[in-house]
Amino acid sequence: MNLWELPFFVSPLDQQALQYKGSSSASGDIQQGVLNAGQAEFPVIDGFPNFVPTHNLSDKTKSVVAFYDDRSETYDQYLHLTFHTHGEDENKVRNGLIDLLELNPDSTVLEVAAGSGRDSEIIAGRLGAKGKLFLQDISSGMLNKARERLQGCTIPVSYALADACALPYADNSVDCVYSFGGLGEFPDIRSALAEMVRVCKPGGKIVVGDESIPVWLRNTEFAKILSTTNPQFMAPLPLEQMPVEARQVCVRWIIGGVFYLIDFRVGNGAPEGNFDYPIPGPRGGTLRSRYLGQLEGVTPEAKELAHKARGKRGMSMHAWLEEAVRKAAADDLK
Ligand SMILES: C[S@@+](CC[C@H](N)C(=O)[O-])C[C@H]1O[C@@H](n2cnc3c(N)ncnc32)[C@H](O)[C@@H]1O
Known part of the structure; x- marks a missing residue:
């Protein structure tokens, strides 16, 4: 190996930078020696870091x-x-x-x-x-x-x-x-x-x-x-x-x-998308609210009432629920 390679190498155990304190040729070649990162040592044998x-x-x-x-x-x-x-x-x-x-x-x-x-x-x-x-x-x-x-x-x-x-x-x-x-x-x-x-x-x-x-x-x-x-x-x-x-x-x-x-x-990490655009239609909401905003099931009767109420007001179920939950929560948290 050659000294120019040193900044590219790290310990494969914890990605710590490596040090070399031995000798090298005038052009920086290392035939035998030891690279170390803290306690970890890696030999150089016949020019190959191992x-x-x-x-x-x-x-x-x-x-x-x-x-x-x-x-x-x-x-x-x-x-x-x-x-x-x-x-x-x-x-x-x-x-x-x-x-x-x-x-x-x-x-x-x-x-x-x-x-x-x-x-x-x-x-x-x-x-x-x-x-x-x-x-x-x-x-x-x-x-x-x-x-x-x-x-x-x-x-x-x-x-x-x-x-x-x-x-x-x-x-x-x-x-x-x-x-x-x-x-x-x-x-x-x-x-x-x-x-x-x-x-x-x-x-x-x-x-x-x-x-x-x-x-x-x-x-x-x-x-x-x-x-x-x-x-x-x-x-x-x-x-x-x-x-x-x-x-x-x-x-x-x-x-x-x-x-x-x-x-x-x-890429950087897992892919990301735009999950916040409003979805048209009676269900409404966004991709994110449908995934992250779920609360709990209600009785079939309560669900039917909610559907009737949101239909009467011409709102999506998402918008009606958002309003109803916020209003009820604000009253209870007064
Ligand atoms: C079939 S050869 C292919 C060599 C070359 N890439 C080619 O296309 O001719 C498979 C190579 O994988 C290497 N190899 C096997 N297991 C390995 C591992 N865990 N890490 C790095 N190399 C490995 C072998 O030493 C061998 O040189």
Whole structure:
């Protein structure tokens, strides 16, 4: 890592800023050292800051790490077959996914679960000297491959070992986030998406995708053939795990229609609407008064009387009740 990256990193435990007190090269490179935030320490090993909570990993995540560390040497030899199976050109597909990030040369981009850097290389090619690319993965074997692939790249690239569910980046620190092919292996997709939203600036794009055959194809021989070798194709579409900040959400299926792709823009909190315009008609009121203004049920006889009275006065039920309740309350509260 390099000293320029330090302000972007935080402790993934509590988002505290990190300190580094060790040595670095004249150009700011740190090969070995320790970053700390209070009592928490994170080693830098062979240039990679390591935020993976190794003592705390589930058995499933340990086996994911072991699988990718072991497979990192051969991963690139066979990956094109995924695209070949469906007659797709990998480079064209990946470029199309990256188009959705709406990059400009100065963008600061985070790629989560970057793997061997097949997309990272394309993203880097679209950035200029003022752009920044942050690459994150949980497997040092895979991240090493990404670093080898991007050697000689002239834009600033940062690498970090971390769990996608606890990202080591500061709030609102990047312009957009990209993650393809790793979500199904994350321990908790909801936390990972929430983390992507936390680190992305409001208005930025998030683009994520992974295996998931659409439900209407699940009983076809096509689906059964694919999922026999890779059960991940039967993973559910993670719509329930989507963050409330997601706006302009677009879901589509790509690469033979067996990978989902979700892209959205980051909003502030849950959406808001105009709930206060008067609704015409005998019921009246507003969307907000109908939801927040309910009091209690009355007898059917009292309800019928209220309807007759409001009809006689040509008022909506909302306006009649509002007046009646305020008048009764004012008398009782005198
Ligand atoms: C199938 S590869 C995809 C790599 C790359 N994005 C691509 O399209 O070729 C999945 C990647 O997810 C990473 N991964 C799995 N679980 C992870 C986690 N919890 N946090 C971060 N990365 C993870 C793996 O190490 C691996 O590099």
